[in-house]
Every structure is written in structure tokens, then in C-alpha cells.
Amino acid sequence: MSEPAADFSPDKGAAPDVEMDEWLRVNPLTMMVHMARMLASAIIPAIAVLYGAASSEPDSEGLAAIAPWFVPLFGAILGFNLLAAWVSWYRLRYRVGDTDVRLEQGVISRSARSVPYERIQDVSLEQKLIPRLLGLVEVKFETGAGGKEELKLSYVSEAEGEKLRETVRALVDGETAAPAAGVSASTGASPGDMAAEPAGQTLFAMDTKRLFLFGLFNFSLVVFAVLLGALQQLEFLLPFDAWDYIADIFRDDRIAEAGELMNGYSTFAQILAILYAIGAVVVVGMASGVVRTFVRDWEFRLERTAKGFRRRRGLLTKTDVVMPVHRVQALVVSTGWLRRRFGWHGLSFISLAQDSGGANHDVAPFAQMEEIAPIAHEAGFSLPDERADWRRASADYYFDRAVLQALIPATAGLVLLVLGHAIVAVLLFALAGLLAFGEYYMWRFVRHALDPQQVLSRRGWLAPRDIIASRVKLHSVEISQHPLARWRGYCTLRFGLAGGRLAFPGLSLDDAREMRRAALDSIAAVDFAKLPR
Numbered sequence: 001m002s003e004p005a006a007d008f009s010p011d012k013g014a015a016p017d018v019e020m021d022e023w024l025r026v027n028p029l030t031m032m033v034h035m036a037r038m039l040a041s042a043i044i045p046a047i048a049v050l051y052g053a054a055s056s057e058p059d060s061e062g063l064a065a066i067a068p069w070f071v072p073l074f075g076a077i078l079g080f081n082l083l084a085a086w087v088s089w090y091r092l093r094y095r096v097g098d099t100d101v102r103l104e105q106g107v108i109s110r111s112a113r114s115v116p117y118e119r120i121q122d123v124s125l126e127q128k129l130i131p132r133l134l135g136l137v138e139v140k141f142e143t144g145a146g147g148k149e150e151l152k153l154s155y156v157s158e159a160e161g162e163k164l165r166e167t168v169r170a171l172v173d174g175e176t177a178a179p180a181a182g183v184s185a186s187t188g189a190s191p192g193d194m195a196a197e198p199a200g201q202t203l204f205a206m207d208t209k210r211l212f213l214f215g216l217f218n219f220s221l222v223v224f225a226v227l228l229g230a231l232q233q234l235e236f237l238l239p240f241d242a243w244d245y246i247a248d249i250f251r252d253d254r255i256a257e258a259g260e261l262m263n264g265y266s267t268f269a270q271i272l273a274i275l276y277a278i279g280a281v282v283v284v285g286m287a288s289g290v291v292r293t294f295v296r297d298w299e300f301r302l303e304r305t306a307k308g309f310r311r312r313r314g315l316l317t318k319t320d321v322v323m324p325v326h327r328v329q330a331l332v333v334s335t336g337w338l339r340r341r342f343g344w345h346g347l348s349f350i351s352l353a354q355d356s357g358g359a360n361h362d363v364a365p366f367a368q369m370e371e372i373a374p375i376a377h378e379a380g381f382s383l384p385d386e387r388a389d390w391r392r393a394s395a396d397y398y399f400d401r402a403v404l405q406a407l408i409p410a411t412a413g414l415v416l417l418v419l420g421h422a423i424v425a426v427l428l429f430a431l432a433g434l435l436a437f438g439e440y441y442m443w444r445f446v447r448h449a450l451d452p453q454q455v456l457s458r459r460g461w462l463a464p465r466d467i468i469a470s471r472v473k474l475h476s477v478e479i480s481q482h483p484l485a486r487w488r489g490y491c492t493l494r495f496g497l498a499g500g501r502l503a504f505p506g507l508s509l510d511d512a513r514e515m516r517r518a519a520l521d522s523i524a525a526v527d528f529a530k531l532p533r
Contacts, residue, residue, distance in 0.1 A: 021095060021096075021097050021098065022095065023093045023094070023095050024093060024094055024095065025089070025090075025092065025093050025094075026089065026092060026094070026153065026154065026155055026156055027136055027155055027156050027157050027160070028089065029134045029135075029136055029155070030085075030089050030136065030154065030155045031082070031085040031086055031088075031089045032085075032130075032134060033130050033131055033134065033136065033154075033155060034081075034084070034085035034088055034089070035078075035081045035082060035085045036130050037130075038081040038084065038085065039077070039078070039081055087107055088105075088107070091105060091106060091107050091110075092104070092105040093105075094153055096164070096167060096168065096171075098171075099116060099117060100114040100115055100116045100117060101114065101115050101117075101120070101141055101151060101168060102114040103151055103153065113151055115141050115143060115151050117168070117171050117172045118172075119143045120141050120142070120143060120168065120172050121142050121143055121327060121351070122142045122321070122322065122323060122324075122327070122351075123139065123140065123141055123142070123164070123165040123168050123169060123322075124139075124140045124142060124165075124319065124320065124321040124322070125137045125138070125139060125140075125161050125162070125165060125319070125320040126138045126140060126317065126318070126319045126320070127314070127317065127318040127319075128316065128317045129316045129317065131154075131155050132316075132318060134155075135157060135158055136155035136156065136157060136158070137155060137156060137157075137158050137161035138152055138153065138154045138155055138161075139152065139153040139154075139156060139161050139164055139165065140152045140153075141153075141168065165322075169307070200303040200304045200305030200306065200310065201303060201304045201305075202301060202302070202303050203302045203303060203304050203309075203363075203364075203374060203375050203378065204300075204301075204302040204363065204364045204367060204371060204375060205300060205301045205302070206297060206300040206366065210366060211290075211293055211294055211297060211298070211300070212290060212293075212294075213366070214293050214297070214344075214365070214366040215286070215289045215290030215291070215292070215293035215294065216286050216289065216290060217289070217336060217338060217339045217344065217366075218289035218290075218292060218293050219282075219285045219286060219288075219289050220285055220288045220289045220292060221281070221284070221285050221288065294315060295314075295315045295316055295317075296313065296314065296315075297313050297314075297365065298313065298314060298315035299312065299313060299314075299315075300312070300313040300365075301313070302363050302364065302375070304378050305322070307322050307324065308322055308323050308324035308325050308327075309322065309323045309325065309328075309349075309361075309363060309378075309379070310322045310323075311323075311361065311362075311363060321361065323349065323351055323361060325378070325379060325380065327351045328349045328350075328351055328379045328380070328381075329349075329350045329351055329469065329470075329473055329497045330349075330350040330467060330468060330469040330470070330473075330497060330502065331347065331348075331349060331350070331376055331379065331381050331466075331467070331468040331469075332347070332348045332349075332350060332465065332466070332467055332468075333345055333346070333347055333372065333383065333465070333466040333468070334346050334348070334463070334464075334465045334466075335463055335464065335465075336463050337462035337463045339366075340462075340463060340464075343368050343369070344366055344367070344368065345367060345368070345369060345372060346362065346364065346365045346366060346367070347362075347363050347364040347365075347367065347372045347375060347376070348361055348362045348363060348365075349361040349363055349379065350467075350497070363375060369383070376468075380470065381454065381468050381470065382453070382454070382468075383466075383468070384449065384451075384454075384456045384458070384466060384468065388449040388451055388456060389449050389450070389451070390447040390448070390449045390456075390458070391447060391448055391449060391511060392443065392444070392446065392447055393443065393446055393448075393490075393504070393505065393506035393507055394488075394489070394490040394506050394507060394508045394511075395443065396488045396489065396490055397485075397488070397490045397505065397506030397507075398439050398440060398442070398443035398506065399439075399440075400484060400488060401439045401506075402435070402436040402437075402439035402440060403436070405432075405435040405436060405438075405439055406432035406433065406435050406436040407432075409428045409429070409431045409432040409435070410428070410429060410432040412428050413425040413426070413427075413428030413429045413431075413432065416428065441461070442461065444461075445458075445459070445460060445461045445464065446458070446459050446506075448504045448507075448515075450471075450515050450518055450519070452471075453470065453471055453472070454468055454469060454470055454471060455468075455469045455470075455471060455474070455495055455502060455515075455519065456468055457502060457504065467502060469495060469497060469502050471518075471519055471522035471523075472522060473497065474495050474496065474497065474519055474522065474523050475496040475497065475523070476494075476495070476496030476523075477493070477494070477495055477496070477515075477516045477519045477520055477523070478493070478494040478495075478496070479491050479492070479493055479494075479509075479512050479513070479516060480492050480494065489508065489509060490506050490507060490508055490509065491507055491508075491509055491512050492504065492505045492506070492507070493507050493512040493515060493516065495519065
């Protein structure tokens with residue numbers, strides 16, 4: 001396994017603490033981050049202006065004409081960005097109060113946002129590349145509202161971010177909070193000395209070999225999309241029109257000549273050429289997947305600490321997320337059609353908080369089942385097995401789905417057959433039969449179960465996906481029927497979770513009522529007011 005990822009908090013630096021309810025500013029180095037972003041967005045328009053000015057003059061005079069304007073233009077852009085960054089930094093302040101966290105920002109249009117502690121589900125730290133180089137972190141206060149963070153603070157020092165996280169967590173849990181993070185950044189003092197998040201038991205980690213293997217399974221052709229996007233954005237820098245050049249290739253005789261050349265080869269050579277082209281695409285896709293995996297999951301480490309599950313990962317953007325155990329609402333065990341053959345699966349948590357735009361926390365994205373089982377046990381869950389009382393959905397439900405899926409292509413095929421288009425009609429009939437058979441085949445791989453502690457759902461044939469929810473953490477049970485379902489005698493059973501819903505469509509009414517009765521017995525036995533937040 002790889003070495004533990006470095007903590008966000010530094011080892012040194014001391015400054016006096018401040019009292020609660022005092023307004024603070026973010027770190028002055030935040031201006032450097034804003035400037036870098038503004039310059040990155042302004043550099044392409046500046047190049048376009050200079051290039052346009054140069055191309056409007058004769059070639060011999062173009063560069064000489066724009067040379068005197070380069071330094072003033074660059075200085076003006078730099079000065080404007082510096083002023084905008086300073087104003088943005090100066091007009092942003094935050095406060096950790098007794099009941100909420102408050103953020104005020106804006107120059108012309110002033111905005112103020114506050115998040116009460118009872119709504120905060122977690123506080124996470126994130127470092128993108130430029131802030132990481134400057135020793136800064138972004139603090140995210142996560143509420144689980146629509147899968148988006150309610151408030152984020154950009155940027156504070158690493159130690160100040162860690163201190164702020166611990167202070168807010170203590171207030172959320174109703175504990176006596178330590179004083180909030182260091183002194184106002186405008187004074188230039190460094191953040192207060194503080195202890196890092198305590199190290200805990202390592203539950204799962206991925207070394208370089210595991211990351212490389214994971215990347216091979218994450219086949220991706222996103223590199224082609226990136227190249228096409230770059231070509232579209234930077235086309236003006238090329239000495240020719242790239243799209244006209246590509247169109248000319250398809251308009252002229254070069255493709256025909258290439259085809260004639262291929263026809264002149266032997267069958268064996270033609271097969272080799274096709275295999276070479278396919279192999280090149282596969283290699284590019286695998287390489288792209290490996291790069292994406294290393295960038296996202298570098299130094300991936302999941303630990304069990306006194307605060308809960310702590311997950312750290314990232315090469316360019318580093319994230320540090322801690323999730324209390326009692327906020328884990330459900331588990332998702334997934335796999336892929338290929339990685340499943342080698343025994344690789346992924347484990348993620350469903351919780352109230354979000355993780356960089358998603359509702360699920362990846363805690364073991366590439367692991368064997370024997371590595372996933374201890375993590376599930378620490379979260380208070382057990383993995384399902386074949387001894388569970390697995391049940392299928394109603395056969396009538398999937399029969400109706402098969403009929404509805406096949407109805408449109410079958411009707412279209414019948415019309416075309418009457419009009420004399422027999423070949424197309426036969427193809428549509430075949431499509432209708434394939435869709436109908438697919439529904440029947442999927443019915444065999446959709447199952448659900450209810451054990452004394454959990455609700456289980458399993459879906460998928462090539463890539464099965466298990467959802468495991470605790471009966472104690474269910475909030476509601478609902479049975480719904482549309483008109484066709486009422487006539488045919490099946491329904492949809494929905495369990496309400498704090499992090500979303502778990503639905504079992506197509507159950508027989510007797511089966512759904514039995515599961516609802518058992519689940520309601522579990523819900524009624526829990527005093528939710530006494531559960532940890």
C-alpha cells in the first residue's frame with residue numbers, strides 16, 4: 001500500500017485565537033488564486049486580439065506593429081485582475097457564531113448567507129492545484145440540500161481550515177466548541193496551532209499498482225473530446241482552417257485512393273490493419289482511463305477514526321472528507337461487466353452530505369469483496385448472500401413492460417408490411433421481439449429481500465448493483481399504483497431514507513404489504529429524536 005497521504009494541517013505556526021462571533025477574512029493569498037484564474041480566462045482573448053492585429057498587417061510588418069502594444073496590454077490585464085481580486089477578497093468575510101456560520105460577499109450586489117448548525121451534515125476540505133501550491137484549502141459546509149453544498153469558504157490556510165472544521169463539527173454535535181480559526185487574515189498573522197485530524201485504523205488504501213489496474217478498467221475516450229474542444233477553441237492560432245482541411249479530406253479522392261490501396265493488400269494484411277486501428281483506439285482509451293484514475297484517486301486512503309470514516313484522495317485536487325458513522329444511510333456495491341469477471345467491485349456510501357457534486361461517497365472504488373466486507377461491518381451493515389430470502393418482482397409487471405416496449409416497433413413494422421416494405425418490417429419485428437425478450441431476461445436478475453436488520457435490492461445482469469439500507473434508518477414506507485398496476489395487481493414499494501429513496505417496482509400487493517408491515521415495525525421501534533445527528 002502507498003504511504004499515508006499528508007494531512008492538510010501544517011506542523012507549525014502559532015497565533016492567538018479569536019472569540020466566537022468575530023468577523024474574519026479569508027487568507028490574503030486568495031487574491032493570487034483569483035488572479036491566476038482570471039489570467040487563465042483572459043489569456044486566450046488577449047492572444048486572439050494580438051493575432052488579429054498581426055494578421056491585418058502584411059507579414060513583414062505584423063509582429064512589429066503589435067510589439068509595442070504587448071507589454072501595455074499585458075500590464076493592463078494584470079492590473080485589472082489584481083484590482084478585481086483585491087476588491088473581491090476585501091469584500092468577503094465570514095463568522096462562526098453560536099447558532100450558524102455566516103458568509104457575506106459581493107461588491108455592487110452584496111449577498112449574505114448563513115447555515116444553521118442543525119442543517120450542517122459535514123464539513124470537508126478540498127485543495128485544487130493552485131491553492132495547494134499556496135498552502136490554502138477550500139472549506140465546504142455540506143447540508144445535503146439537493147446534492148449541493150450550501151456554503152463554501154475559499155480560501156483559508158490549511159491549519160485554519162482544519163481548526164474551522166473541528167470547531168463547526170463540535171457545534172453541530174452540541175459540544176463545547178474550541179475557539180474558531182486563527183486571527184483575521186488581514187493582520188497577516190498565521191493561523192492558530194492545532195492538532196490534525198487524528199489518524200485512525202486504515203480500512204482501505206490503493207497503491208500505485210492497484211491504481212494502474214483500476215485505470216485499465218476505466219476505459220475512456222475523453223481525450224478525443226478534449227482534443228476536439230482544444231481544436232475548436234485554438235483554431236485561430238493555426239495557419240490553416242482545420243475544419244476545412246478535414247472536410248477536404250472527405251471531399252477529395254484521398255479516401256478513395258486509400259480504399260483502393262487497402263483492396264490491393266491481401267486479406268491477412270487487411271485484417272492486420274483493422275486490428276491495428278482497433279488496438280490504437282483501445283490503447284488510447286486505456287491510457288486515458290489510467291491518467292484520470294491517477295489524478296482523481298492518487299493516495300486513496302480510507303480510515304476509521306474517532307470522528308467516523310475519513311477518506312483522502314487526489315493528485316491535482318486533493319479532498320479530505322470525514323463522514324460520521326451514524327450518517328451512513330445505505331451502501332451501494334457495484335461492479336462492471338468486465339471487472340466482475342476478475343472479482344473487482346466498488347463500495348460507496350449514501351449519506352445526507354455530498355461529495356464534490358455527488359450524493360454517494362466512494363469509499364472503496366476498486367476492491368475485492370473480502371476487502372469490502374470489513375468496511376460494511378464498520379458502517380453497521382452486512383453484505384447480502386444467497387441465503388437471503390430473495391424474491392422476484394411480479395411477472396405481470398415485466399410482461400406489461402415487454403408489451404409496452406415492443407408495441408411501437410411492432411406497430412410500425414405492421415404498417416410498413418402493409419405498405420410493402422417487408423425487409424424493414426421484418427427488422428422492426430425483430431427489434432420488438434428483442435425488446436420483449438430483454439424485459440423477460442432482466443426480470444430474472446431483479447430481486448429484493450428483507451432481513452431482520454436490512455432492506456436489500458439487487459439489479460443487473462452483466463453488472464449487478466446491490467443497495468443495502470438499514471431498517472432502523474428508514475423514515476417512511478409507501479405503496480403506489482398507477483391504473484394499469486391496479487388492474488394487474490402489482491405496485492411500487494418506496495422506502496424513504498434521509499439521503500433519498502429506495503424503490504422496488506413491480507411487487508405483488510401481498511409481497512409489498514408484508515415488507516411494509518415488517519419495515520413499519522422496525523421504524524416504530526426507533527425514537528428518532530434520540531438518534532445521533
